Amino acid sequence: MTESTAKKPSRIQLRNRKRIMDAALDVFSQHGYRGATLDQIADAAGMSKPNLIYYFDGKEAIHVALLNALMEKWLAPLAEMGPEGEPLEEMLGYIRRKMEMSRAYPRESRLFANEILQGAPRMRPHLESRLKPLFDEKSALVRGWMDQGRLARSDPAQLILTIWAITQHYADFDAQVRVLVPGEAEGWTAANAHVEAMFRNLLTPKDTGS
Template structure:
């Protein structure tokens, strides 16, 4: 392998290691509690080596969040206006719950950012995310106007889906402890419960 290609491959590997370590540290301690030393140690790199790739803690945090927002909104973006309203909404519920199961660190990273007032992604929330939510809320309102689902406040329906699905990631320790221990898997029963709950809401 040519030297330049090898160096590029190592750089990609190190950058990914830093972002993966930062995801662990930020999701556990939040932005304010996390340190570059913690991230470097978790990544298996020296602090000067880390600073070669990211000059500040803010730069690492921003890189994580900018990639996360698109990933986080993908299930809502996939809601099809031409599909069956009940199935489209139930699919969204299931996909959000699946993301809480598969990406708990990302969920906690996002939650910590919002709890701090969204200092790093506030603009994206107010523009890209709001535009998407406005678009899908209008779709839900149209379905209600057509009598295909009951009259529901579309924004609060979306908020309730966020609250009920992301809770399983953001409060994972509490959920598992309440159910009987860290080895308890809440997701199969959670999917059954939420599917039943929203099915009844949408088919009164």
């Protein structure tokens, strides 16, 4: 049986697919695509390898299914940033959502990072057809706010990339952060306060009237 089937999957089949994908997320986020094996995924899912292959054709099919699901989640915070809000609060709200994603979805962030580090062989179509248009749209929105003097001037595209670099660091380098800044709750409170203060200072228009 392959991923596609004419029959509607049963509740047990849906549950087992979710079980496999959750186990695969652990394995891929730890070992990357190249280091992960079907045996590792089957062990993590608590099922036999033949049973796993009943639901997915192979390792790549599982990885692609995870990336497809991840892209929806990954685009949502940026898509929510809209022209109707106050620019500084729209930007800070986006940054808060990105920080929350790093806190809540570290495995997904590492899965994405590992795919990009390998040259995005399975995700490139998504990057080109979905992320790039959204990135260009939001860069243009930010540029418009800057042209209106409602945000401090900078390069909008580089600004968004910098937001990604800083916020996703807390997920992708989670093990290092936990050693350097012990105390998970206190660490996240301090991280959120620091990142927001830094971007608020960067984005707030400077008074040039005197």
